[in-house]
Amino acid sequence: MALERLFRRKRPSGGGRDVPELWTKCEACGAQIYKKEFQENLHVCPKCGHHHRMPAEERVAMLADPGTFQETTRLRPLDPLGFVDTKPYAERLKAYQGETGRPDAILGGTCAIGGVPAVLLVMDYAFAGGSMGSVVGEEIARGAERAAEEGRALVIVAASGGARMQEAALSLMQMAKTVMSLDLLWGKRLPYVSVLTDPTTGGVTASFAALADVIFAEPGALIGFAGPRVIRQTIRQELPEGFQRAEFLLKHGMVDRVTDRRRLKREVVQALRHLHPGVPYAPGV
Amino acid sequence: MPLEFEKPILELERRIQELKETAKATGVDLQAEIRLLEERLAQLKKETYGNLTPWQRVQLARAQGRPTTLDVLEKAFQDFLELHGDRAFADDPAIVGGLAYLEGEKVVVVGHQKGRDTKENLQRNFGMPHPEGYRKAMRLMDLADRFGYPFLTFVDTPGAYPGVSAEERGQAWVIAQSIQRMSRLRVPAVTVILGEGGSGGALAIAVANRVLILENAWYSVISPESCAAILWRDAKEAPKAAEALKLTAKDLLAQKVVDAVIPEPEGGAHKDPDRAIQNLKEALLKTLEELKGLSPEALYQDRYRRFRRLGAYAEP
Ligand SMILES: [Zn+2]
Ligand SMILES: [Zn+2]
Numbered sequence: 351m352a353l354e355r356l357f358r359r360k361r362p363s364g365g366g367r368d369v370p371e372l373w374t375k376c377e378a379c380g381a382q383i384y385k386k387e388f389q390e391n392l393h394v395c396p397k398c399g400h401h402h403r404m405p406a407e408e409r410v411a412m413l414a415d416p417g418t419f420q421e422t423t424r425l426r427p428l429d430p431l432g433f434v435d436t437k438p439y440a441e442r443l444k445a446y447q448g449e450t451g452r453p454d455a456i457l458g459g460t461c462a463i464g465g466v467p468a469v470l471l472v473m474d475y476a477f478a479g480g481s482m483g484s485v486v487g488e489e490i491a492r493g494a495e496r497a498a499e500e501g502r503a504l505v506i507v508a509a510s511g512g513a514r515m516q517e518a519a520l521s522l523m524q525m526a527k528t529v530m531s532l533d534l535l536w537g538k539r540l541p542y543v544s545v546l547t548d549p550t551t552g553g554v555t556a557s558f559a560a561l562a563d564v565i566f567a568e569p570g571a572l573i574g575f576a577g578p579r580v581i582r583q584t585i586r587q588e589l590p591e592g593f594q595r596a597e598f599l600l601k602h603g604m605v606d607r608v609t610d611r612r613r614l615k616r617e618v619v620q621a622l623r624h625l626h627p628g629v630p631y632a633p634g635v
Numbered sequence: 636m637p638l639e640f641e642k643p644i645l646e647l648e649r650r651i652q653e654l655k656e657t658a659k660a661t662g663v664d665l666q667a668e669i670r671l672l673e674e675r676l677a678q679l680k681k682e683t684y685g686n687l688t689p690w691q692r693v694q695l696a697r698a699q700g701r702p703t704t705l706d707v708l709e710k711a712f713q714d715f716l717e718l719h720g721d722r723a724f725a726d727d728p729a730i731v732g733g734l735a736y737l738e739g740e741k742v743v744v745v746g747h748q749k750g751r752d753t754k755e756n757l758q759r760n761f762g763m764p765h766p767e768g769y770r771k772a773m774r775l776m777d778l779a780d781r782f783g784y785p786f787l788t789f790v791d792t793p794g795a796y797p798g799v800s801a802e803e804r805g806q807a808w809v810i811a812q813s814i815q816r817m818s819r820l821r822v823p824a825v826t827v828i829l830g831e832g833g834s835g836g837a838l839a840i841a842v843a844n845r846v847l848i849l850e851n852a853w854y855s856v857i858s859p860e861s862c863a864a865i866l867w868r869d870a871k872e873a874p875k876a877a878e879a880l881k882l883t884a885k886d887l888l889a890q891k892v893v894d895a896v897i898p899e900p901e902g903g904a905h906k907d908p909d910r911a912i913q914n915l916k917e918a919l920l921k922t923l924e925e926l927k928g929l930s931p932e933a934l935y936q937d938r939y940r941r942f943r944r945l946g947a948y949a950e951p
Contacts (some may be wrong), residue, residue, distance in 0.1 A: 430947035484946030553805035576797030
């Protein structure tokens, strides 16, 4: 129900073009893919397996059991510092809100995932690069609190360039706030699973995203602390092939599994069912 | 090296000195001229140091001769015993820590360490830690908890090291873990931002019950140069970014990101380090006194609440 409403809000209002593009092109191999097939394949290229970025609504639809998602995220951002660079932050916020139909860079709510009651939070890279400001931090803290209160698991899908610069120190403080809120889950033995998608960097990786009980990463996703551009500037040389990609992180022991998006729900459900003390033994569910 | 905005002051000081020497050498009475220039100097200092821009403060925060963590540990504390290593990979010279007494009370201390000259700065990686530095910090947090001693940290870093070696060893992961470990302390934790508080690399050891800041230090999510490079596409716009980031002690106090500001001598802590360290020590003692009497659980809850309320958003 809630999902249908979200989709409707996002659909572009009927413009001049009558026939929308039926085809899309893979960013990696250039293959022409029928759009419907591309979407059904969860934005993974059927030819080369490249994982493209995915709209937050489709993430929710992919992970939540049908008809169970109830949106809870609704806080609105402020401009506490009156930040102006080449454009006022307040104007940037309006533009992002217009483009995404969302108040800030996170979509979340309660749902069931493979029958396990959960709080599901999905970051939206399309909104200010998924950056974490006060709203994202507060929604994550409230999500963890709600999960603890209601005995739900916490599942966070991360996609973020890092902290929201225009909220400066206040955005930095969200790293501490989100990390601390996870303690409520610890106290109640509730599972927390994070999924790191392309890209997950900066203050998001370096806070709640890195502290899950089980960490999944999507194939090829860029994941790290500093961005590759900054590192290139620091060391003044080219970066090794595959550096900071999901597979690199698996090799270095930072994530539990690199999982193809088409198997992701199954594996997330497995992890949740294994961990959640309220879920009985049920092999192969 | 004099800071650009201080040059008129230094020039005037030099002229006064010259006049004094001339008077001494020639016996000519220059008292009136000297007094006049000294009045002008006092006025100029008041105007300059009383109206520092955020960017000027950032420069003071980086000034050579500004007290580093080791300076503070040597002068404000007694019997500092440095402990090394993360018990896993290496000892990171960009983070120092160990055991000390503060006015007779046992404490565990950790801080970023910049070099006091170029050579030491290279050895200390300009105060930019690798994962092993944060693991050393976490080891010392364990120690503080185990013995119930207050845990004190000193922040002075441009940021955690952004390089291949740090990424390979999980920079993001250890910063997250260090934030978590520090937030879970059951002892009083106090942080002092000494100079630069650069992003997650600073916060990793700044999840304290009380966060104090020296008057000219800065603390933010990104350095003004990097912010300018991204938002203005030109690092030279750093003064504008410093303004926009609201990163000065006074701004941070208004945002409740810090709890108190420690005054510095006129012209910055490097002009009179002993005085600055004395001010710091008094502030630390006062803050520890405030936290005395809180139970281990109350200390944890106090820290949780302190960070839980930070942020600005609107309910729908
Ligand atoms: Zn392809
Ligand atoms: Zn792609």
